[in-house]
Amino acid sequence: MANKVKQIKWGIIGLGKIAHKFAQDLNTISNCELYAVASRSQMKADEFATKFQAKKAYNSYSDLAEDPEINAVYIATPHAFHKEHSLLCLNKGIAVLCEKPFAMNLEEVSEMISVAKAEKVLLMEALWTAFLPHFQHSLKILKEKTLGDITSLEADFGFSRPFDDNSRLFKKSLGGGSLLDIGIYPIFATLSILGSPHHIEAQATFFENGADASCTVTFHYKNGLTAHLKSTLLEETPTEAHIHCEHGTLLLNKRFHEPTSITTLLNSTTNTLDFPTQTFGYNYEIEHFNQLLRDGKTESDIMTFKISEQLIRTLDDVRKVINLKYD
The missing domain is CATH 3.40.50.720 (NAD(P)-binding Rossmann-like Domain)
Incomplete structure (x- = not known):
């Protein structure tokens, strides 16, 4: 029984x-x-x-x-x-x-x-993205090197909202702004795929209250790889992740951080895989x-303490570069 x-x-x-x-x-x-x-x-x-x-x-x-x-x-x-x-x-x-x-x-x-x-x-x-089937499958494709070695990565997350200092999204005292709220997703995806960068470049624009309105980040790796990342509360962006490899490209389609489809481009052939769900994910x-x-x-074996520490340490490093301090 x-x-x-x-x-x-x-x-x-x-x-x-x-x-x-x-x-x-x-x-x-x-x-x-x-x-x-x-x-x-x-x-x-x-x-x-x-x-x-x-x-x-x-x-x-x-x-x-x-x-x-x-x-x-x-x-x-x-x-x-x-x-x-x-x-x-x-x-x-x-x-x-x-x-x-x-x-x-x-x-x-x-x-x-x-x-x-x-x-x-x-x-x-x-960090729900880590557990989504399309994201897990993407990591598998990249690990198996079906498309060859990775050559570069681009990921973005952006939408437009009228500024409201009473909203959690914009309130600096609550950790509001683009980086911690949505920039975390492109950064998490990059760390999951490429690991921690050797050097970080970053630029940001700010609202009047000091919260970051947008942030563009470049991760540099010792092997010459770069990852170009963006988060913004000022405009709608594709919100996709493009992983360019020797023989093709893996695309995590629109709103890549939530349940979505992935597309591989290999030898002029495009193949899209859907991961349907009846839930939010x-x-x-x-x-x-x-x-x-x-x-x-x-402790989780997927979202380990080491991964959470790596993620927040990287976010701290980006904040240092753009001189973003919270109270």
Whole structure:
């Protein structure tokens, strides 16, 4: 007789736009449930709980962390609070899936990882792209060198929004701006494919409040490879990743960071592979996290602590080049 699969009870802290998508995908997965949600507003918590069938709705993050029924928490608050809210849950023995960026800088990320290790509690950065089938398949193609060795890489992420200093997206005190919010995706993709650069060049434009409006980055590698990356809140861009190789090109199509198709161009032949999904795509990281929890693991083998540290260290390095400092 098979062992009964553990029913995992989830909590969500921070109930913004991304939390809605996460909750919807969570509800498509068997053997887990959205058990509790927390907002600073009781009305918002109640509305969210009703919409996604959560049993508990809290107006306090600490109250949710005190709930003994909860096995895992998804942290979806603004960037500047990721460390605080992750530690709140880790110190209660609750497994934490924290939205990207893991925290504001390497020092904060290192503290989170240290606490998770000391408490022997599962902690993972919710960088969902790492778990998407098209991205995993792309890494496989590149590793197998079907197209030969990589010669260069380009990736971008841009959209246009009217500036609003009251919006999390633009508020510098919350880690707003293009780099941490969307620039993280081209940078993560590049690190996954090419590793850490030897040298970084970068330029940025800034809003009046000091948050970065756009950022262009060039990664230089010792073997002569370059990666040209861009993030912007000022214009719509293709939001694609092009990996040029000796014999062809691999293209991660529009909105490459979320479920999409990939196209290979080899010997004048174009081949597009689709990866259809009925969800937003958050289910892949949730299912991975659930399995880690059931297996008693305290670290992901896909989104490892080393990868999260490499990512935030690189973001810190880019910020130094463009002289972007947070409070």
